[in-house]
Amino acid sequence: MLKLSVSRIPELLAAIGGARALFLPARSGGQVNFTRWDTGVEYCGEALNTVKSAKDFFFPQSENLLTFQTQGKSISITPGGVPEEPFVIFGARPCDVRAMDILDMVFLSDPQDSFYKARRESGVVVAMACNAPEETCFCGSFGIDAADPPGDVAAWIVGDTLYWDAKTEKGEALTGELSALFSQADGGDLAALKTHKEEIASILERLPLSDLRPQSVGGSLLELFSSEKWGELSQACLGCGACTFVCPTCQCYDIQDFNTGHGVQRFRCWDSCMYSDFTMMAHGNPRTSRLERFRQRFMHKLVYFPENNGGQYSCVGCGRCVSKCPVSLNITKVIKAFGVKENVR
């Protein structure tokens, strides 16, 4: 365990960001979002979560897959480049870091997505424990400990001290480069950190969603699918898709062509199962109603994804959909609606 005075965080960021791209939560235009570090960009640690999650850095909102050139009946294809440039994400919260593991299950399962894989290999994640989990947080429901962050490096800010603990080879390599900045944590530090973790745990226990248990969702896939509850649950949904865009685990994408005037770019971009043309085909649409689209999103996160991925839910309880939905619909209401008491431990 290493430590650094909080007042020296700018030095730490300059040392990391001077050698490679560095992205960190910073305030701009009234929002906190991951921003590329440059002189003058300040780490904003008091905001719990960024508006957009960190998934952008591995699975960008839009990326070029290839470029076509056409001449008469001939076509040439130039595959898109994947950046080899190493980069660091500093200050991602435990929920966002766990979300990367969930995206790995999609993009790194056979056949691997080489665009995603290249970014995952060149990125180092410094995860920051949550000093003050908020009332929209329910990461604990998915087995995530906000006081004990996963990632290449785990970090904590306790009072005026930053604690730093490398967890992986990538994390150790980064730490090695920065060793001049750190000093070794002593017994007193470790005791302070332990107390800090206990404080976080006690906040987590008192959160309004702390008793939410996805395991309580009862019934078989077909029983849940055909439940009448979906009608009432989905009634207020506007189908805006905001929940899918702020979600750190939503991974649905679209592939489209754009004619630039000097070639056609084929790009991949985020898409949303909440949109009516998501499943539209020339011969019809299997999900014509809002109910069907709403049901798809939550069945995927709570039933289909776990069935395909050893019980792993496709949700990390980051609370973004809770705070961003314009009509206050979210996965917590779905879990509660389908919860069966006997299923709760």
Added chain:
Amino acid sequence: MCGNQKHAVDLLIPTLGVVTGIRTDTADVKTFRVNGVDGGVCFAHMPGQCAMLSIPGVGEAMFSITSSPTNTGYMEFSIKKCGSLTDWLHQMEVGQQIAIRGPYGNAFPVETALRGKDLLFIAGGIGLAPLRSVINYVRHYRGHYGAVDIVYGARSKGDLVDYEEIKNEWSTSEGIQVHLTIDRPQVGWNGHVGFVPDYVKALGFGPHRTALVCGPPVMIKFVLASLLEMGFAKTQVYTTLELRMKCGIGKCGRCNIGSKYVCKDGPVFRCDELDHLPDEY
């Protein structure tokens, strides 16, 4: 993000094919012969598998490969004109290059469950396209399979895809019976008139057969009902499903039915497997 770039070798990146033949089957179906730019096929496949075809700036879509893998000279796609990409494909001339990637999905179990069985193919309209790959595979390895019956129906005589091949090659093959039907009586048609599900029942096949069914969803539904009534078990009936696809590798998230992805877990399903899936197709 900038910096050094390396070229991605990814399954989403297509290769090039060239259209070397175009056959007009019906008023809205054409069969395109496609070769790799250096000849031959673009990739190997098994009957029932699909490929993504695309035209720059127009779009990309999934099509079943209608040629049999035993045909190593070229691939064929029978495509119905029904949207912007297929409109464009129908305007192509021989020599046009297209982008192609695949193969995607599972295949009919030609080397396992279908081996040694008496087969019953039931198709409607353009639904013959994926079954044609199996039929020609079975014709190639004729000794590996038992009796073969093909029931094929379309709206009219002019809507029967592959009519020349059916008449001149399938009907004359040993041990293969072809039963054609059209929806309404038509001048110049001496064959059966009526819908496929009724015709299947009238023909009265024994329930020991293994059936492969492909066509419009409503036809599949009624054919399955006919077969069950005739004593077939769902485990003896295979069909294919079709949903919108973008990636073809189970990641883009749109062709799922329950926890299955049609692009990778399908498109071929045994009918008893469908009972475990939500009715969302």
